[in-house]
Amino acid sequence: MTAYQHIQVPAQGQKITVNPDFSLNVPDEPIVPYIEGDGTGVDITPVMIKVVDAAVAKAYGGRRRIHWMEVYAGEKSTRVYGPDVWLPEETLAALKEFVVSIKGPLTTPVGGGIRSLNVALRQELDLYVCLRPVQYFQGVPSPVKEPEKVNMVIFRENSEDIYAGVEWEAKSAKAQKVIRFLIDEMGVTKIRFPESSGIGIKPVSIEGTERLVRKAIQYAIDNDKPNVTLVHKGNIMKYTEGGFRDWGYALAQREFGAQPIDGGPWCQFKNPRTGKPIVVKDVIADAFLQQILLRPAEYSVIATLNLNGDYISDALAAQVGGIGIAPGANLSDSVACFEATHGTAPKYAGKDYVNPGSEILSAEMMLRHMGWVEAADTIIAAMEAAIQSKKVTYDFARLMEGATQVSCSGFGQVMIEHM
Ligand SMILES: NC(=O)C1=CN([C@@H]2O[C@H](COP(=O)(O)OP(=O)(O)OC[C@H]3O[C@@H](n4cnc5c(N)ncnc54)[C@H](OP(=O)(O)O)[C@@H]3O)[C@@H](O)[C@H]2O)C=CC1
């Protein structure tokens, strides 16, 4: 076991380990690292832990138990490690060593200041899939007429695109140098205001696309889904987003035996497990954003680039009742770090006010990933029952008739009472 400076490894419990085929060995008492998170992280993370502990106790009657291990990132890290230490090396080491973890949201300032710690964590651990399932819970207030028609799983590429952070500030010497290079050596003539442009670079690779699309298609096979949609803006960004589309289709044909439909580019193959057809199709991102409102039932598994995936995640979350119950996972082939789709909602920080549902459902995904299906099912049933009881946090209460508003911790308690 690595020696840590500030991380207290629990005296009891064992590590989760990974087999050569990437399956997990999960002991009955695993050590699970968690990052509390900035802003509302202080509210939702303790509630998540309480609800998960209750679900595990209920499902396994004491035979299984999680030993939680706090690791630090964000503002709390600067208090523990010193003023400029936002993402300590030992946090990354612990997330790798203990394989499965969960985090609260971390703040990223707009414009200057530190770069995103969330993005840094995904890149450092090469957590290349951001998996965000979007499902409707009966009774949740939604702005659309038929929210139950939304049943999608987003595979968002998590390691490249404009999120790589290759960018330079307007008027800086480096931005000027890149602009001069583009004009003088690459023959670029279309930078409208070269003296005052900030510059950002968008790397999108064949390998990065293929590993993401492969996971999305495999997910469709394993979960008996009817289609995989590549969402891109390849008409405008031809060699990045257009590449994503073309490489995605090529992979579907080469590795999964998909055959073009009516001459392509849509293609189709038989699910080797069920014999049912899986269609691989594509949609341009702006059209997709209107289609998910008008014809959501036509979309099932979504494979998309990093920025599109970010926008689509929040839009779809809103369609099924909001960001307060939108879970997610960051996955590599071995390491997994679960987190909500929403951010730190700073205006509500420390008020015991917001919905802890997203982080609790992220933990539900974590339990399922660990093979603790009974505990995961207990959480889903408790979430459904809590919503049906109409004792809900402000976000649902303000849209639900006859609801009783409860606090963040109060909602956790309502869930536990329904286990
Ligand atoms: N993975 C991560 O850690 C992420 C971090 N961030 C970071 O979070 C910070 C704040 O970002 P911001 O754009 O305000 O987005 P947020 O997701 O933090 O908040 C936007 C709005 O979403 C609603 N909301 C958020 N969390 C909850 C919750 N738990 N329960 C109910 N409603 C919720 C609130 O809506 P209302 O006002 O209607 O009540 C809130 O004002 C930024 O620094 C950003 O970079 C953002 C996204 C992900």
Ligand SMILES: O=C(O)CCC(=O)C(=O)O
């Ligand atoms: O890193 C951030 O601050 C924002 C990330 C984000 O919005 C997301 O991952 O959905």
Ligand SMILES: [Mg+2]
């Ligand atoms: Mg986002």
